[in-house]
Amino acid sequence: MTTPQSSSEKSIRHVDAVVIGAGTAGHNAYRQISKVTDNVVIINEGIWSTTCTTMGCMPSKLLIAAADRAYHSNHSDEFGVEGNATINGKQVMKRVQDERDRFAGFALKSVDSWDENNKIYGRAIFSESGLIEAHTAEGDTQYIKADHIIIATGSKPFVPEGWKLSLGDTLLTSDTIFELPDLPKSMAVVGAGAIGLELAQAMSRLGVEVVIFNRNNIVGGLRDEEINQKAIACFSNELDLRLNTTIDSVTRDDSGDTPQAVIHYTDADGKAQTWRGEKVLAATGRRNTLHTLGLEHVGVELDKSNRPLNFNRVTGKIEGTNIYIVGDANAYMPLLHVSSNEGFLSGKEVALKISGRADDVSMSEAIANDSDSTNNSNMLNDISPEKSQTETTAMAVMFTEPQIMNVGQSLLQIKEKGLPHVIGEVSFDNQGRSRVMGVNCGLLRIYACPETHLILGASMVGPDAEYLAHILATAITNQVDIDGLLASPFYHPTILEGLRTALRDTSSKIKKYSS
Numbered sequence: 088m089t090t091p092q093s094s095s096e097k098s099i100r101h102v103d104a105v106v107i108g109a110g111t112a113g114h115n116a117y118r119q120i121s122k123v124t125d126n127v128v129i130i131n132e133g134i135w136s137t138t139c140t141t142m143g144c145m146p147s148k149l150l151i152a153a154a155d156r157a158y159h160s161n162h163s164d165e166f167g168v169e170g171n172a173t174i175n176g177k178q179v180m181k182r183v184q185d186e187r188d189r190f191a192g193f194a195l196k197s198v199d200s201w202d203e204n205n206k207i208y209g210r211a212i213f214s215e216s217g218l219i220e221a222h223t224a225e226g227d228t229q230y231i232k233a234d235h236i237i238i239a240t241g242s243k244p245f246v247p248e249g250w251k252l253s254l255g256d257t258l259l260t261s262d263t264i265f266e267l268p269d270l271p272k273s274m275a276v277v278g279a280g281a282i283g284l285e286l287a288q289a290m291s292r293l294g295v296e297v298v299i300f301n302r303n304n305i306v307g308g309l310r311d312e313e314i315n316q317k318a319i320a321c322f323s324n325e326l327d328l329r330l331n332t333t334i335d336s337v338t339r340d341d342s343g344d345t346p347q348a349v350i351h352y353t354d355a356d357g358k359a360q361t362w363r364g365e366k367v368l369a370a371t372g373r374r375n376t377l378h379t380l381g382l383e384h385v386g387v388e389l390d391k392s393n394r395p396l397n398f399n400r401v402t403g404k405i406e407g408t409n410i411y412i413v414g415d416a417n418a419y420m421p422l423l424h425v426s427s428n429e430g431f432l433s434g435k436e437v438a439l440k441i442s443g444r445a446d447d448v449s450m451s452e453a454i455a456n457d458s459d460s461t462n463n464s465n466m467l468n469d470i471s472p473e474k475s476q477t478e479t480t481a482m483a484v485m486f487t488e489p490q491i492m493n494v495g496q497s498l499l500q501i502k503e504k505g506l507p508h509v510i511g512e513v514s515f516d517n518q519g520r521s522r523v524m525g526v527n528c529g530l531l532r533i534y535a536c537p538e539t540h541l542i543l544g545a546s547m548v549g550p551d552a553e554y555l556a557h558i559l560a561t562a563i564t565n566q567v568d569i570d571g572l573l574a575s576p577f578y579h580p581t582i583l584e585g586l587r588t589a590l591r592d593t594s595s596k597i598k599k600y601s602s
């Protein structure tokens with residue numbers, strides 16, 4: 088519906104709901120709302136195929152898949168299998184791009200099926216009057232008034248100031264690295280977080296000369312120093328990790344045949360050093376863009392880290408407003424499954440409100456009856472009326488080798504809160520199946536409450552960490568205690584038997600604590 092405004096000559100479109108951002112969170116929210124109304128708009132600048140499929144989770148895992156093939160072909164001598172794999176960089180990148188485009192195609196097919204009248208290609212901001220202004224690529228501005236607003240604007244790579252200008256096209260971010268037509272000869276990866284570790288190891292395994300710089304002595308953002316030290320030890324077996332370094336300046340040298348990136352840095356011993364090579368990957372974090380949206384005009388306050396205040400961690404709703412902020416945009420847990428769940432739940436809640444069913448249908452019933460909700464069933468406990476609303480159990484996995492995983496509360500959080508806890512652990516250095524498979528480097532630590540015997544959290548570097556993460560997150564979510572987990576069968580010989588050893592260690596420490 089379009090209402091002409093005589094005073095300002097503006098044409099204001101009044102909609103039931105607007106979704107800003109067409110990534111995973113925005114797609115999920117839009118799909119739910121469009122089930123109950125056609126009077127919904129989704130505004131998006133840039134790609135419509137989602138960060139995860141196009142420049143995030145999927146292309147990074149495709150690159151890692153190629154890298155692991157290469158690495159194991161060349162590093163199986165101890166098994167009596169000698170190999171000398173040739174890496175065809177162009178074919179590596181072609182498969183990454185072809186498969187990535189296939190995944191992106193599914194997302195775009197869904198977008199194509201949406202009513203063209205409901206899609207606006209442009210950038211949204213809030214005006215002083217509280218209207219949403221959509222600035223389109225053609226230079227038009229559309230004015231929108233919405234009864235419900237879902238902000239799903241994601242995050243962008245953070246690049247230190249001046250680097251783009253100094254490094255030009257020798258600088259890569261996760262937005263550009265998957266577009267390379269071939270593998271570079273050498274690369275500095277700045278940042279040893281999730282993106283830095285995953286991509287540095289993949290590139291190194293594909294024969295690129297890689298060094299990783301990190302400003303502190305922490306890899307993968309680990310908050311348990313023992314796991315951190317173990318991770319550093321495991322990765323140092325194959326990666327050139329330069330931790331505790333300060334990048335003083337970056338420049339570019341165009342004097343030779345190929346442009347060279349140059350990094351001047353101070354190493355861990357305080358010595359001035361220089362690195363030269365073909366590319367620099369800035370993996371120095373991602374930032375949301377909430378501060379650029381004019382949210383102050385609609386009563387949303389942000390903290391120093393650009394996170395919304397008065398925020399419901401389950402649905403993303405800003406209390407006292409009709410606004411939801413979901414996915415990477417709220418900067419609380421910038422992970423795919425969280426973006427997906429938050430987009431779905433906010434969209435579902437808005438759909439129930441629009442259809443006037445919010446009061447008579449509980450969210451759990453709505454989800455149980457929803458054919459799209461299979462991925463979101465873990466949220467049922469969080470939002471059923473019988474239980475108070477709680478946050479999703481935190482879970483993160485890094486797809487390095489060995490993998491890193493964290494679930495529940497970190498050791499740092501537990502200590503800061505002063506919670507009573509014991510720590511049970513297992514080393515994977517000599518664990519049976521890990522040794523059989525030649526993947527024996529790792530450590531798992533489980534933090535448990537000695538009073539309730541419940542798991543508070545866990546951290547691990549080691550093989551199959553992705554599966555252990557899911558088991559432990561399920562136990563935390565469903566409040567299965569240590570004995571409950573130990574009562575489950577563990578097949579022999581599996582890497583998961585390591586989990587049983589850690590649980591037994593936790594159990595014996597609980598007994599000692601209590602006696």
Ligand SMILES: Cc1cc2nc3c(=O)[nH]c(=O)nc-3n(C[C@H](O)[C@H](O)[C@H](O)COP(=O)(O)OP(=O)(O)OC[C@H]3O[C@@H](n4cnc5c(N)ncnc54)[C@H](O)[C@@H]3O)c2cc1C
Pocket residue numbers: 107108109110111112113130131132133134135137138139142143144145147209210211212239240241242261282376380413414415416421422423424426
């Ligand atoms: C290299 C890499 C690897 C990753 N690997 C994993 C992984 O293995 N597992 C995992 O769980 N997570 C992973 N992630 C994180 C995951 O990709 C994100 O958490 C997820 O994609 C965020 O989805 P979203 O919907 O919040 O945002 P996005 O998908 O980024 O969507 C936001 C959309 O909003 C648009 N937009 C922004 N501002 C505006 C505006 N003002 N107006 C209109 N539109 C706007 C953007 O252009 C974009 O289209 C990875 C990320 C990267 C970069």
Ligand SMILES: NC(=O)c1ccc[n+]([C@@H]2O[C@H](COP(=O)([O-])OP(=O)(O)OC[C@H]3O[C@@H](n4cnc5c(N)ncnc54)[C@H](O)[C@@H]3O)[C@@H](O)[C@H]2O)c1
Pocket residue numbers: 247277278279280281282283285300301302303305306307308332334370371372373420421422483484485486
């Ligand atoms: N497997 C996964 O789930 C996965 C994979 C990739 C990315 N992600 C998501 O993407 C987010 C962003 O990842 P990221 O790795 O870019 O960010 P991050 O915040 O995890 O890590 C950034 C790292 O860069 C370092 N750093 C920052 N500035 C630096 C500087 N000037 N010099 C040296 N080091 C510097 C930091 O100390 C930190 O170790 C993650 O938090 C995660 O949510 C998830």
